[in-house]
Structure formats: C-alpha cells, structure tokens
Amino acid sequence: MPEKCWITNETRICGLPSHATDTFEHVPQPIVPIEKSVKLGLCNGFRLWVWDSPPSKEFLDSVFKEAEFIIMDYWIGNASTGDFKRHIVNSGKSEKEFHDHNIKIFKKAAEQYGDRFFWSITAEPDSQGINFPKEQFGSKKEAHKFFIEWMKGFSSGMDPNTKLRWYDYLKENRIDLKTNNIAIQLGKASMAHYAYELGVRLVWVECNCGLPEGLQKTVAFLRGAANQFKINNTYWGIDFSTWNDRTHLSLHYDENGKRKGGLTESLYLRELMYIYLAGANLLHEEISDASHWINKPKWYSKLSPMGKIASRFGKFTKTFNRGKPYRPVAVMLEHDHGQSGLDDADTNQTWFGTVPTKNADLMIKHFFDLAFPGHDEYYSAQAKQYCKNTWNCGREYSEKIASGEDMRVFEGGRLATSRWGDIIDVIIEDCPEDVLSEYKVLILLGELKINEKLLEKLKKFVKAGGTIVANITNYFNCPESLLENTVCHGTQGAMWTIPSVRPGKVSNQIEKFTGFKFTGEKTRGSVSYCPVTKKNLFENGFVFEKIQLQTASAIATTVNWLWGGWGAPNAPYEHTPIAVENKIGKGKVVTTLPYFMMHPVHRNPLQISECIYDQVISDILPYRIDGKPIQYIFNKTETEDMIALFNNGDKSWKGCIVSKNKPINTKFDWHKDAPAKWFKEKSIWKLEVRVPKFSFKIITIKK
Known part of the structure; x- marks a missing residue:
C-alpha cells in the first residue's frame, strides 16, 4: 500500500451554513488562496466540489502548479443544488451529453496526473438512505445484493427524475474504475470492502458528522479493506467533518478569533494525528474554508486558532517519518456480514435495520467493545440525552463556549482507550493468502463458517507461525436455538438429565485442525477459570460443548459439577476445557467452546474472553x-x-x-x-x- 499522505483543504464549500441565520451572514464565497494555503503548510492538496460546472483543464493545471493532489466530487445524477441542474439546461445539452463532455476532462486529468488526481463518483450511499427499503430481507446475502445495486446507482442529492446510474453510465462509456482513478466516499467504514470489490482504488469515509462508530473501529475496517485489495494499488482516507451534529454548527470563528461552534480544536488535532499515524493516505479537512480562516471583515483574512494548529500539523508531516503502523491482528468476518454501525445496537438489526442481528453478530460487537472500550459512546442514547439537557440549540452551545466552559468533556467516544493498542485490521473471508501472511493473529468472528477452501488457507497461515482464534460455532452450521434446550430432562423420580446434542457435523480435517473430537454434547457452566491469572470468574452461566481432547490442550476451564443435579456436590472435582489450543507447525489454533462466548439469555460477553485474547495478543506487542x-x-x-x-x-x-x-x-x-x-x-x-x-x-x- 502506498505510504503517501495527502492533506487536502476545501477550495470552496460555503462552510458557513445558510440555515444558521442566527450566526452567519451568507455571502458569496471566493476560492481559497491556493498558493498561500500550501505555503502556510495547511495542505498539499485540495478538494473540488462541483456544484455547477466542472473545473476547466486550465484551472486544474493551475492548482497542480502549487499542490500535489486533487480529489473532485462530481456525482452523476446529482441535483443537490438548483445551480447544477440549471447549468445542464443552460448548456443546451441533455443530461447525458453534459456528463459526456465533462468526463472527457476528468479522463485526461487522470491520464496526465496519474494518482495525483481522483474523482469521487458518489457520497455516502450507506448513510443517506433515501428510499432505502424498510422491509426485512430474508438473508444477509439478499441484503448485500440489494446494497450493491443501491450503491451503484446512488448519488447524493439524487434527482428523482434522472435515469442515469453512475455505475451503468461508466460501464457503457468504457470508463474503468481502476485506470480512471474513481473514488467512493462512504459514511460507514464497515462497507469499505464492498466498495473496493467494485474496483475503485480510493475509499474515504466521513467521520464526526452524525455518523456512527468511533475512529478506531472505522480505521480497522477501512485500513483492513484497503490492505485486502492492495493488489489494485489501493488508498484509504478520512474526511474530517467539523460539523457538530448536536449543534448543527461547523467549526468557525468570529472576527476576533473566538470559536462559535463545531468540534473543539483539541479533538480535531488528536483525530488528525491519530489517523496520520494509523497510515491513512488521505486526510481531508472538510469545511477548512470556515475552520482554518477568519472570514470577517473579508474572506481568508488570517488564520484562525485551528488554522494555526493545522499549519503546524501540516509542516510536521513533511519532516516526520511516520513509518508504518504496527497492525499484527486481523479480524476475519463472513463476506456478507452487514455490520452497519449503530443500526445494530439501536434496532437489533444488521444491514441498516433490514436483517435481524444474530448471536454470532454480537460476538463482533463484544470484541470491539473489549478492544476499544467506549468507542461508540459519543452516539449512545445516554450521551445524546446528556447533551440535550445541557443545551437546546446552536446559540446556547455558542454561549457556553463564550462563557469559558470546557466543551471537550462532551466529545468522549470519538476516540476511546485501546486494550492492546490500535493494532487491528478487519478483513473478509476471501482475503488473499499473501495478505493473510502479513498478520500474526487472525480472529474469526460472526457467522463465518470454515469451509474446505478456507480451511486450506488457514492451515498454511498457522503452519507458517500464525495464531488463529475461533469459536466452536465457526466450524459448523448452527441454528439460533443453539443456546436453548441445553438438557433433556428424565423422570422426576430418576433425578437425572440427558444431555442435549446439537445438530450439525464436522469433518475429520476440522477435528485434526482443532486437535479435538466434536461430541455435539451441550452442557452448562457458571464459572470460568483462567490459568494465567489463576482466578475464578463468575459468569452467571454459559452453554458450551464437551469435547474429547486429542492433540489440543486446555488453556481455560470450568468446574464441571456446578450445574449438576441434587447430588452434584459429591461428584469428583475436575476442570472441563472451555478453551483449547492446538499447535500446528510454527503456529497454533485456539478454539473457544462456549457457544458465541456469551450468556445464553442476556447475551452478555463472558469474562474469560478477556483472558484468552490477552494471552494471544499480549505476546506480540512490542512494548x-x-x-x-x-x-x-x-x-x-x-x-x-x-x-x-x-x-x-x-x-x-x-x-x-x-x-x-x-x-x-x-x-x-x-x-x-x-x-x-x-x-x-x-x-x-x-x-x-x-x-x-x-x-x-x-x-x-x-x-
């Protein structure tokens, strides 16, 4: 993956919102001083919004004299402003003819400037769900198929009367997504793999502006996706939106340099530095025309407090060698996982509320809650209510800033603590072997099922020295009722129970890989024991599968009599495995045996998960x-x-x-x-x- 880092500013976006009439006077906005911005270190590239007509070749050439990079938003089917549609009418061309003319300019720019020029074809099809279906899909595969078709035709501010779909238009005009430097902007990084699958080489995600998940989980998905498709010479980036969705105000200043709204400079800088060190190729500072400049009494009169910070940051990146982020852990998900952010938590649905969340999906949430505690705190219901009780509108927020109140305390969750460091990438099951070999630990989560093809790939990974962590449910097709009907009861007089046996079988190759024989026998436990910490952990109950150890050895256990009948306390005291490891070649396979690693009723994660992940990951941390x-x-x-x-x-x-x-x-x-x-x-x-x-x-x- 290229190590280049482009820091881009707006050329003009009207960052001072017209609807905030209590704060701004909306006046015509000139283009930012490009040469001055570059010399001050604010950026080394620019974003061009095409609200009406696209920039001419002469204008692009003039920008490239000063800057290293341009990303341009031009959305086919777009009618987000009346000017754009009016310009088509005034041109005397049809909508298609109008686009044909402009696309020629973009193709020539890509040919002339190579990877210094990208054209963003659509914006946030995953977070601006106009007409996205409300009905339920029958499966994740069905939902995924619908989403891909949705993304191929979506344009921000879509004209309901347009018949143009950008993907079909490009295909009909033989415009290749790779060679013509097409980019896609998303609102949720969990969809990044699907965007790269279409063939684009740059995927960037907008953050902060009412969009779910903290930055660390965003990085894990986006960076992992770019790495998985690196054969296409892929790039990834973040669009830092300074809009504060709780106030509807962007980061901006009055004529005296006093902040009036938006994110704090402190959070903005921490986000910039984190994403830079995380390896991003593109850092776009959205609404920089408002956040980096004091625009009264005239536009771009001098740098704002944030502008001065951005200038220092930009100069810092020119001389500082960030190297490469250390990311030895990969989380592997099934192809059609549909993790779509807070929709999963708020509506108990995946795929934007169209597919019910399953037990396996909760394993994904539990892992990231452990890796980045509080990563979704900013958009939690409690946090929103807290802020709602603190201010009711943008004016009140601005008044709090003016009073000297520290507004940083309201920004928790955008960046969270990290249990093992920010060392995780997310990949999906068809990841190439050469990409897998870059990681030291591979964690299988969700509904991923290990078939014959994937098993061979995993064997090579382990034999070469890798460690795999999987739940027993990753090895067979399991129904949602797996956590139910744990035992079949005998007669009351007999006072005994018959263990329930789950459906589904596994192959001999799987059993050789895991190092134990699957019995299918379900049983229950309430206490887990971690040999490393030598502590008993009271779990309040879990359902796990009994196994017959062959070449594997136990790394976590439970006491087998705690869930027995009336005579159980007199039974022999012994530990039963609930997590095992099997050494193969230079590596090992760790299998956890409690189904989905959660309480069978409340769906809370088991404490022993922390112990198991700590054992595996702590050994590979450099410090x-x-x-x-x-x-x-x-x-x-x-x-x-x-x-x-x-x-x-x-x-x-x-x-x-x-x-x-x-x-x-x-x-x-x-x-x-x-x-x-x-x-x-x-x-x-x-x-x-x-x-x-x-x-x-x-x-x-x-x-």
Whole structure:
C-alpha cells in the first residue's frame, strides 16, 4: 500500500451554513488562496466540489502548479443544488451529453496526473438512505445484493427524475474504475470492502458528522479493506467533518478569533494525528474554508486558532517519518456480514435495520467493545440525552463556549482507550493468502463458517507461525436455538438429565485442525477459570460443548459439577476445557467452546474472553503500557519504533512504557519534553510518561 499522505483543504464549500441565520451572514464565497494555503503548510492538496460546472483543464493545471493532489466530487445524477441542474439546461445539452463532455476532462486529468488526481463518483450511499427499503430481507446475502445495486446507482442529492446510474453510465462509456482513478466516499467504514470489490482504488469515509462508530473501529475496517485489495494499488482516507451534529454548527470563528461552534480544536488535532499515524493516505479537512480562516471583515483574512494548529500539523508531516503502523491482528468476518454501525445496537438489526442481528453478530460487537472500550459512546442514547439537557440549540452551545466552559468533556467516544493498542485490521473471508501472511493473529468472528477452501488457507497461515482464534460455532452450521434446550430432562423420580446434542457435523480435517473430537454434547457452566491469572470468574452461566481432547490442550476451564443435579456436590472435582489450543507447525489454533462466548439469555460477553485474547495478543506487542487505560498506537521504521499515547480523558495520565530490552535513544516528538530517561526494574526497562488531559505524546525509540 502506498505510504503517501495527502492533506487536502476545501477550495470552496460555503462552510458557513445558510440555515444558521442566527450566526452567519451568507455571502458569496471566493476560492481559497491556493498558493498561500500550501505555503502556510495547511495542505498539499485540495478538494473540488462541483456544484455547477466542472473545473476547466486550465484551472486544474493551475492548482497542480502549487499542490500535489486533487480529489473532485462530481456525482452523476446529482441535483443537490438548483445551480447544477440549471447549468445542464443552460448548456443546451441533455443530461447525458453534459456528463459526456465533462468526463472527457476528468479522463485526461487522470491520464496526465496519474494518482495525483481522483474523482469521487458518489457520497455516502450507506448513510443517506433515501428510499432505502424498510422491509426485512430474508438473508444477509439478499441484503448485500440489494446494497450493491443501491450503491451503484446512488448519488447524493439524487434527482428523482434522472435515469442515469453512475455505475451503468461508466460501464457503457468504457470508463474503468481502476485506470480512471474513481473514488467512493462512504459514511460507514464497515462497507469499505464492498466498495473496493467494485474496483475503485480510493475509499474515504466521513467521520464526526452524525455518523456512527468511533475512529478506531472505522480505521480497522477501512485500513483492513484497503490492505485486502492492495493488489489494485489501493488508498484509504478520512474526511474530517467539523460539523457538530448536536449543534448543527461547523467549526468557525468570529472576527476576533473566538470559536462559535463545531468540534473543539483539541479533538480535531488528536483525530488528525491519530489517523496520520494509523497510515491513512488521505486526510481531508472538510469545511477548512470556515475552520482554518477568519472570514470577517473579508474572506481568508488570517488564520484562525485551528488554522494555526493545522499549519503546524501540516509542516510536521513533511519532516516526520511516520513509518508504518504496527497492525499484527486481523479480524476475519463472513463476506456478507452487514455490520452497519449503530443500526445494530439501536434496532437489533444488521444491514441498516433490514436483517435481524444474530448471536454470532454480537460476538463482533463484544470484541470491539473489549478492544476499544467506549468507542461508540459519543452516539449512545445516554450521551445524546446528556447533551440535550445541557443545551437546546446552536446559540446556547455558542454561549457556553463564550462563557469559558470546557466543551471537550462532551466529545468522549470519538476516540476511546485501546486494550492492546490500535493494532487491528478487519478483513473478509476471501482475503488473499499473501495478505493473510502479513498478520500474526487472525480472529474469526460472526457467522463465518470454515469451509474446505478456507480451511486450506488457514492451515498454511498457522503452519507458517500464525495464531488463529475461533469459536466452536465457526466450524459448523448452527441454528439460533443453539443456546436453548441445553438438557433433556428424565423422570422426576430418576433425578437425572440427558444431555442435549446439537445438530450439525464436522469433518475429520476440522477435528485434526482443532486437535479435538466434536461430541455435539451441550452442557452448562457458571464459572470460568483462567490459568494465567489463576482466578475464578463468575459468569452467571454459559452453554458450551464437551469435547474429547486429542492433540489440543486446555488453556481455560470450568468446574464441571456446578450445574449438576441434587447430588452434584459429591461428584469428583475436575476442570472441563472451555478453551483449547492446538499447535500446528510454527503456529497454533485456539478454539473457544462456549457457544458465541456469551450468556445464553442476556447475551452478555463472558469474562474469560478477556483472558484468552490477552494471552494471544499480549505476546506480540512490542512494548507494554502500564497505567490507567489509554489509547495508543505503534509505528515502525527500519531504525525506530514509535509509540503515540492519546489521553482522551479529562484528567492527566501518568504511566510507564515497558521494554524488555534497553532502548538506545529516546525522544519526544511534537511536544518537546525533557530528555527521556529509562530506568531498570528487575529484568525490564521502564520510561515514565505524563500526558495532559485531552492531549497526546509521541515517543520515538531508536532500535
């Protein structure tokens, strides 16, 4: 994947919203000073919105004299402004003829400037569901098929009378999505794999503006998708929208440089730095014409407080070698997973509320809740109600800013703490073997089923040294009733029960792979035991499958008599496996035996999951972070390791970076702290670090 990073600003978007008449005067807006923006370090590229006519070749050439990159929004079928439709009418051409003329310009630009020019064909078909069906689909496969057709025809601000579908139009005109540098903008990164499957090489996702999920989960899906399709020389990016959906105000300033609304500068900077270090190729600063400049008494008169921060950030990226993000863990999902953000939590549905969420789907949610605690907090019902009780409109929000109230406390959840660091990519089941080989740990989640073809791929991964973590339900087709009817009762006088046997069989090859024989016998437990921590964990109940160990060994157990009949306490005390590992070649296969790793009624995740994931992942982390939970990310170059700590809380953080080996030299980047001093404690080395509230530190360690 290319390591290039483009930072783009708006040329003109009318970032000062016309509907906010209590705050703005809506006046004609000139194009930003392109040469000045680049020299100030604000950006190295620009986004061109095509509200009416597309830019001429001469204009594109003039921009490229100063900038490295252009991404242009031109949506076929679009009627989001009257000017666009009126321009078609005034041209004397039909809608198709009008597009034909303009597409020639774009094709020539792609030929002339290569990957410096991309054309975004549609915007957020997954978050602007105009006419998206309300009825239920019969399966995820059916919902996926509908979504792909939806995406192929969707245009933001779609003209209901248009007969043009952008995908069909491009195909009919022999415009290849790869060679002509077509991009797709999404609102939910969980749909990114499907966009790349169409053939586009750049997928970018808008964040913050009322869109679900925190940035870390967004990165995991988007970066993983780009990597899975890297054979096409793919790119990925983030559109930082500074609109605060709870106030309907963008980040902007008055003539005195006082912030009037939108996200805080603190969150904006932390997001920019995190996404940059996470490896994004495109960082677009939406509405930068309003957020980076003070536009009174005249447009672009001087930089705003955010503009000064953006200028420093842009200059920093020119000299700082970010290397590559360390991402040794991949989560593999079934192809038609349909994880669509908060729709799953709010309506108990996948695929935008059209397919009921299953037990297997909840495993995905539980994993990311563990990996990034609080990642969906910003859009939780409790958080929204809290803000609603605090201010009722944009004017009240602006008044709170003016009063000096710290508005950063209302932004929790956009960036969350990370249990193992931000080291996760999400891939889907048809991932190529060469991409799989880049990861050290592969976690199978959701309704993914291991068929013969996938099994062969997984065998190669494990033999080469990889670790796989799977739930027993990934090995057979299981009904939703799997957690029910745990036992078949005998007569009351006999006082005994007959274990229930689940349907479904597995092959001998699967049993050899897992290292145990599947019995199909369902049983129950209430306490799990972690040998590493030597603690009993009270789970309140779970259903698991008894197995017969062959080459595998237990790594977590339960006490087998706790769910027995009246005479159970007199039964022998022994531990029954609920998680096992089987070593194959240089790697191993870890299988968890409780169905879906959750309580059978309340669907809460089991505590033993933390122990199992910790055992697998902790060993592959280059450094340990001691202290209260914090967000962190690792980056590597040939000669240096980098650790970035992001404190998104309202209290200062104090902790230690722990290394097995003595570092040669260490320095702080961005924030110029005192020289870093490591100290030895027993056989390990520690570096004490303090991170102020709502801030971050970048520590560079020479190998």
